[in-house]
Amino acid sequence: MKKLVVVGSSNTDMIIQVPHIPAPGETIMGSEFLTAAGGKGANQAVAAARVGGNVSLVACVGADMFGEQALAGFVSDGINTDHCRVDDSAPSGVAQILVADSGENSIAVAPGANFLLSPQCIVAAGNLLNDAAVVLMQLEIPLDTVLEGARLAHAGGAKVILNPAPACVLPDEIFPLLDLLTPNESEIELLTGISVTDENSMAAAASVLHERGVLVVLLTRGSQGVFLSEKQGDEIRTSAFPAFPVVPIDTTAAGDVFNGCLAVGLAGGHPLAESIEFAQAAAAISVQTLGAQTSAPAREAVKEFLRLA
Secondary structure, rough: EEEEEEOOOOEEEEEEEEEOOOOOOOOOOOOOEEEEEOOOOHHHHHHHHHHHOOOEEEEEEEEEEHHHHHHHHHHOOOEEEEEEEOOOOOOOEEEEEEEOOOOOOEEEEEEEHHHHHOOOHHHHHHHHOOOOEEEEEEEOOOOHHHHHHHOOOOHHHOOEOOOOOOOOOOOOHHHHOOEEEOOEEHHHHHHOOOOOHHHHHHHHHHHHHHHHHOOOOEOOOHHOOOOEEEEEEOOEEEEEEEOOOOOOOOOOHHHHHHHHHHHHHHHHHOOOOHHHHHHHHHHHHHOOOOOOHHOOOHHHHHHHHHHHH
């Protein structure tokens, strides 16, 4: 398996199960409370490692209990942590997650040490990125750091995947550095100004991103599946991948599981369509378990799910 490098955040999730997501000013009584390892970068790295990826993580944690627990978890999952920085000037990142009985969630993040992952940290990990087949990033770290990672990974010949979450406006210079962009419906609307409601609007939004330089747009739509738009020369091809029907318990990190497993498929040289199906199966399994990294399945579980689907 060729090398996959994930550049991103590491958090500790504090999760409360609630009947519904409270409205502003509303206080409701929850039920179960638990803490779990999370953070988009860490979630994607763990998901990738559990399905057999050769994964290295570039991240920053605080010199505290949460940071120690996170690093120990990465090592136990077989992730290379040589470029995981420990900084005592900020606490490790934390996220407060409310999970409704419907499976929907609401998340607030205090980034802490994640925002200390600087472009200089990426430069220090330059050799790691140069040797990678795939580099996967998200937006819970400084945008300048993401841009530097995209520059170095693109220059080294890696396939660069950006999961633009949480949504923010991106600089024009980053788009030509990306091989794949994996927004959800709200994220693609923020990036393009187009509300996606049907196949025509999805294609129109993807075309905007193609014009900015992105080769492949994967629009993730939860239970509605995935919309794929690929630019090959002057031609744009689109296709849809329906989701696997499951009853969700907790959708936290489903997108992270999808992205991590997609990256493993591509790093292993598998076709894009096959990698998407594998990632969708892993995400379908993950929404049936509470928590972020706790929900990431093993490779054998994904293969068995696909066999029975």
